[in-house]
Amino acid sequence: MARRPVALTIAGSDSGGGAGVQADLKTFTVLGVFGTSVITGLTSQNTRKVSRIIEVPPEFVESQFDAIMEDFEVKYGKTGMLSSSKVINAVDRKVTQYKINLILDPVMVSKSGYPLVSDDTVRDIISLAKKSILITPNKFEAERLTGFRIRNPEDLRNTALRLYKDLGVNVLIKGGKALEGYDFAIIDGDEIELRGELINTDNLHGSGDVLSASITAFLSKGLKLKEAVKEAKKIVTESIKFSLSLGSGNGPVDPFSVVEKIVKIEEARESLEKLVEYIEKNRDIVDRVLYQEDKMNLGYLTEYGDFATLAGGIIRYIRWIKVDGPIVVNWYSNIIEKALKLTGKRIGVSFSITDNVLHASEQGGLKISESGVYGDLIFIDGKSVLVGDHLDDIISKLEVLRK
Numbered sequence: 001m002a003r004r005p006v007a008l009t010i011a012g013s014d015s016g017g018g019a020g021v022q023a024d025l026k027t028f029t030v031l032g033v034f035g036t037s038v039i040t041g042l043t044s045q046n047t048r049k050v051s052r053i054i055e056v057p058p059e060f061v062e063s064q065f066d067a068i069m070e071d072f073e074v075k076y077g078k079t080g081m082l083s084s085s086k087v088i089n090a091v092d093r094k095v096t097q098y099k100i101n102l103i104l105d106p107v108m109v110s111k112s113g114y115p116l117v118s119d120d121t122v123r124d125i126i127s128l129a130k131k132s133i134l135i136t137p138n139k140f141e142a143e144r145l146t147g148f149r150i151r152n153p154e155d156l157r158n159t160a161l162r163l164y165k166d167l168g169v170n171v172l173i174k175g176g177k178a179l180e181g182y183d184f185a186i187i188d189g190d191e192i193e194l195r196g197e198l199i200n201t202d203n204l205h206g207s208g209d210v211l212s213a214s215i216t217a218f219l220s221k222g223l224k225l226k227e228a229v230k231e232a233k234k235i236v237t238e239s240i241k242f243s244l245s246l247g248s249g250n251g252p253v254d255p256f257s258v259v260e261k262i263v264k265i266e267e268a269r270e271s272l273e274k275l276v277e278y279i280e281k282n283r284d285i286v287d288r289v290l291y292q293e294d295k296m297n298l299g300y301l302t303e304y305g306d307f308a309t310l311a312g313g314i315i316r317y318i319r320w321i322k323v324d325g326p327i328v329v330n331w332y333s334n335i336i337e338k339a340l341k342l343t344g345k346r347i348g349v350s351f352s353i354t355d356n357v358l359h360a361s362e363q364g365g366l367k368i369s370e371s372g373v374y375g376d377l378i379f380i381d382g383k384s385v386l387v388g389d390h391l392d393d394i395i396s397k398l399e400v401l402r403k
Contacts (some may be wrong), residue, residue: 004219006033006072008100009213010091011080012041018252019206020080026256027213031235033220034078036072038064040087042079047247055083060088061403065094078103078216079128080142080209088124096131101219104132105212108141126167133189134170134225135163136212142173156184157191172215174208174230175333183233183239187226188217194233196240203243203251210255211236242304261304263330268300268308271347271391272327278395279314279321286314286321288401289351296351299336306330307337337383339378347394348387356401357384365400 007028014020021037028035040061044051054282068074077100082088106125108117129135131167134305139150146166148159154392156175163171164186172185172194179197214232235258240259275298278286292298298312310330312324336348351357361368361377366386369375376397378385386401388394 002034005217005222006036007033007076007213007216007220007337008036008038008068008074008077009080009216010038010040010077010082010131011067011209012043012083013039014206015042015044016205016247016252017302018047018246019209021174023206023209023252024078024080024213024216027210027235028217031214031217031221033217036068038068038089038091041083047249047251049249053083055087058086061090062088062094069094069133071100072211074098074100075218076103076211076216079105079107080118081107082128082214083121083124085124086123088121088128092124092128094130102128102132103212103216103219104129104135105208106135106141106145107208108137108144111299112122115255130167131168132169132173134215134229135167135176136172136208136215137163138174138205138208139178150179150314153179153182153184156182159244160186160191170225172211174211176193185229189230192226192229194230196233196237199237199240199243201240202244203245203253204240205250207236207240207253208299210239210253214255219244224228228291229360257304258375261302261306264302265306265308268302268306269327269330270307272298272300272310274391275347275349275394276310276314278398280323282398282402283321285398285402286316286351288356289354289384290314290316291352291354292316294352296349297334297336298349299340300333301340302346308342309334309336317398335383336378336385337398339380339387342386343375343378345387346389347391348385349394349398350383351384353379353384360401366397367401 009024012020014022042054092291124250142159146162150156160171160173170187175182180198183194185192212224215228218231220229238258239253239255243253244251295313295315297310299309301307311328315322336350340348360366366376368377
């Protein structure tokens with residue numbers, strides 16, 4: 001029977017699905033970890049606003065812990081929204097009772113700097129933080145915990161040092177968009193700079209949850225804390241880079257993109273392999289579109305910008321054709337990638353500008369476009385690139401060249 005590591009999220013429910021328990025469970029699943037949950041609060045929210053919050057009674061919070069821990073082996077858990085001292089104290093008791101290694105995401109201040117909890121609650125969060133193995137405040141939460149102001153990376157480092165010293169706990173401060181994705185961690189006394197890409201998007205909902213959930217997942221899979229933090233930074237960067245424009249407000253980051261990116265690469269490989277098979281079975285196409293001294297190639301550009309192509313290409317070899325090299329991904333760029341980016345198409349084939357190619361275009365079977373707009377054939381650097389939306393589309397256009 002199959003088994004997976006089990007991780008726990010202790011957080012509020014986001015009815016919009018972008019943050020909270022929903023984001024945590026998605027992240028756990030993407031990273032191959034089975035997620036369990038203790039719901040601490042219910043929210044009515046979407047991408048534009050939070051309409052209402054209902055706190056879960058502390059005794060029910062504890063009941064959820066008991067139900068999970070009597071049946072699952074959970075070593076690592078993470079927190080999200082803990083909106084009151086009563087809920088925090090309930091979590092504290094159960095985390096201590098079950099000896100759960102806790103990643104504390106101290107949800108106290110929104111990304112815009114708006115306070116979410118009272119000063120009394122902050123004191124209880126600090127108490128729970130001291131029992132955690134790592135805390136992951138954002139810039140504003142770190143400022144509230146220390147009284148420091150963070151304006152640049154050096155301020156971020158100094159604030160992390162203060163928290164590490166005062167609380168006696170490992171710390172990761174998220175600089176966020178204000179510091180161009182720069183985060184800073186101190187783990188077991190070692191200082192770790194975590195630099196990300198400056199991604200121009202406001203679709204950042206759930207980014208903090210994805211980060212702390214990723215750390216928890218990697219720990220559950222056996223990574224040491226330092227490595228878990230570094231790997232989690234990569235995951236959240238990808239999730240932000242491919243965030244979703246859903247709703248009319250600030251959309252969510254997308255942890256699923258980490259998996260889908262790999263899936264799309266495999267789909268690209270499969271499509272090109274089938275296209276090679278088609279060309280090998282219909283070698284007369286090569287005779288029609290390729291001069292003896294030229295080379296043909298194939299390419300596929302995924303939604304995530306990964307480019308697959310033949311390492312060598314296809315040549316006419318006396319009376320046969322020869323396929324040279326395996327399919328490689330992101331190994332090099334060629335005119336097919338240029339044409340696909342120009343047109344927004346997915347799959348392409350490059351070949352010579354032969355009389356057969358020109359005849360097909362003159363007969364209206366294929367549209368030629370140098371700009372790449374509304375064209376089937378794109379002329380680039382003295383060669384033509386046939387482009388299509390998918391495998392069947394490109395094959396149907398190649399069939400035109402056989403007539």
